[in-house]
Amino acid sequence: MITRDRDFLLKISAEDQAIYARVIRIDSPLLDALQLIPWESFRGDLEKCYVQRIGQPALPVILMLKLEYLRYTCRLSDREVIARAHTDLLFRWFLQVPLGYDMPDPSTLCRFRARLGVEGFQKIFDRLISFARDAGVVRDRLRLKDATHVLANIAVPTTLRLLAQLREKMLSAIEPVDAELAAGYHIEAERIQAETEKESDDIRLQARLGLVLDMLQWMRELPEEAPDPQQELSWRRLLAVRSLAEKIAADCLNPGSGDRTLSVVDPEARRGMHGKFYDGYMLDVMMDADSELVTQIEVLPANGAEAHDAIRLVQREHAIHGNQIQQLSIDGAGFNGPMLRTLEDPNGLAVDVITPPSDYSEWEGYPNSAFLQSEDGQQVTCPAGHTSGTAWRKADKPHSLFYDFSLKGCRTCPLQSQCYPMMKPTAHRGRRVSKNEYEAEYERARAKVSTQTYRLVRKEHPTIERKLGEIVRHGRGRRARYWGRSKVKIQQLMTCFVVNVRRLTKLLKGPSCAEMIASW
Numbered sequence: 001m002i003t004r005d006r007d008f009l010l011k012i013s014a015e016d017q018a019i020y021a022r023v024i025r026i027d028s029p030l031l032d033a034l035q036l037i038p039w040e041s042f043r044g045d046l047e048k049c050y051v052q053r054i055g056q057p058a059l060p061v062i063l064m065l066k067l068e069y070l071r072y073t074c075r076l077s078d079r080e081v082i083a084r085a086h087t088d089l090l091f092r093w094f095l096q097v098p099l100g101y102d103m104p105d106p107s108t109l110c111r112f113r114a115r116l117g118v119e120g121f122q123k124i125f126d127r128l129i130s131f132a133r134d135a136g137v138v139r140d141r142l143r144l145k146d147a148t149h150v151l152a153n154i155a156v157p158t159t160l161r162l163l164a165q166l167r168e169k170m171l172s173a174i175e176p177v178d179a180e181l182a183a184g185y186h187i188e189a190e191r192i193q194a195e196t197e198k199e200s201d202d203i204r205l206q207a208r209l210g211l212v213l214d215m216l217q218w219m220r221e222l223p224e225e226a227p228d229p230q231q232e233l234s235w236r237r238l239l240a241v242r243s244l245a246e247k248i249a250a251d252c253l254n255p256g257s258g259d260r261t262l263s264v265v266d267p268e269a270r271r272g273m274h275g276k277f278y279d280g281y282m283l284d285v286m287m288d289a290d291s292e293l294v295t296q297i298e299v300l301p302a303n304g305a306e307a308h309d310a311i312r313l314v315q316r317e318h319a320i321h322g323n324q325i326q327q328l329s330i331d332g333a334g335f336n337g338p339m340l341r342t343l344e345d346p347n348g349l350a351v352d353v354i355t356p357p358s359d360y361s362e363w364e365g366y367p368n369s370a371f372l373q374s375e376d377g378q379q380v381t382c383p384a385g386h387t388s389g390t391a392w393r394k395a396d397k398p399h400s401l402f403y404d405f406s407l408k409g410c411r412t413c414p415l416q417s418q419c420y421p422m423m424k425p426t427a428h429r430g431r432r433v434s435k436n437e438y439e440a441e442y443e444r445a446r447a448k449v450s451t452q453t454y455r456l457v458r459k460e461h462p463t464i465e466r467k468l469g470e471i472v473r474h475g476r477g478r479r480a481r482y483w484g485r486s487k488v489k490i491q492q493l494m495t496c497f498v499v500n501v502r503r504l505t506k507l508l509k510g511p512s513c514a515e516m517i518a519s520w
Helices: 014-023 029-036 039-047 061-073 078-085 087-094 107-134 159-174 181-196 202-219 229-253 306-321 337-344 407-412 437-450 452-460 460-473 487-505 513-518
Strands: 144-150 270-274 274-290 294-301 325-328 351-352 392-394 397-404 431-436
Touching: 014 087, 029 039, 029 061, 039 061, 039 107, 039 437, 039 460, 061 078, 061 107, 061 487, 078 087, 078 107, 107 306, 107 487, 144 270, 144 294, 144 437, 144 452, 144 460, 159 181, 159 202, 159 229, 181 202, 202 229, 274 306, 274 460, 274 487, 294 306, 294 487, 306 325, 306 337, 325 452, 337 351, 337 437, 351 452, 431 437, 452 460, 460 487
Parallel strands: 144 325, 325 351
Antiparallel strands: 144 274, 270 274, 274 294, 392 397, 397 431
């Protein structure tokens, strides 16, 4: 008899246990995970995502989490994992269900993920790390941090095609609210398409952008609250499409502004550089060097600030676990003044950052440090006693001040050959000096390179690169399964959760699986 028990504790009879014991392999990693991972400890976090005592009882939450685990560890779809759980006795024993238990519909896994959301999956991930800390596996000696690229699940259209997709999305959002207006815009879109069919791409682009701007102007005049409560869902969708249209229209009107929206299907995907240009997201990972467990992750747009995210990862781990990380090893992206100052502040996070400094060429003459700043920082004085012009900044270097000396003063200066030996007869200005407000942090990072600690830490750093390879190759984390940054983060949280479980079971391997089977 097939039954579906909705009680939280699924009873396995002695007869079922005897059958399981006869057919299940005793050396399966799933048995290790079942025995060594405290699955019941996740119950509290999972149940908080469900409304209690309303409607029918929910399916067992631990069962749903284990199905998600099986889906990722075996790289299966929702339908495939349910189908295999119907017939695979190892799956059923891992799920701790009787032989006659009927598996839920595959759609329940979608609802389960929707109920948990990013916060729920983040809590599950953090709960596993808390267990590893309590077991003495995770230490605070050293964290390794690195990032890799994640390809978005999109086909990037041309700007013309992007505007066409946006127009259709806007029309489908307008129609439930004002069907007559939507019909009028449909007619206008068909007219523009017919009249500009043989025109150049520039003319077609301007015509289509004009229609989008007309619809957007109408949307801008809408109130934030729906005038009819029955239209609440349609109204929220309309306002969301309005925000997307504002961003894409701004991208088209200011093509050099950067941070362009690539797709209406996944508006949060961006173009970034990782060896070569790609479209998607950035997976940022921090790992404990001793246990090789991933302790924190974040998913950023492809053009996200990796250095600034290092601060957030450290702060989040401190807030969740109340620990104190001693050192952080990061690649060249960590040679960043604001990040170094924040992380190494002795009154703040107090983390010793190990990062390779960027290559820079020493000035052949007097170094910038030989020029003394005035009290207000607006001028510098050279070793010969000459004063520079007023400080100015470059748009791409906001943390540096630049000072220019007069051409005449440098040419007649007795120290010119020692200060500015590269000066050419055709020069239009004198010596230029730069002062960076984070120079002390940069000098401290450069000084670490010659230490034994730096060499030992950098020797450990390739471990995080191997871990990223495991995540993106064996865990299929290279390509996004979903659209939207939050959903991609759920995918990466579960992928890293599976990777951590595998690693943790190896570290905690206690009684053998054979002994567990014998105790049934």
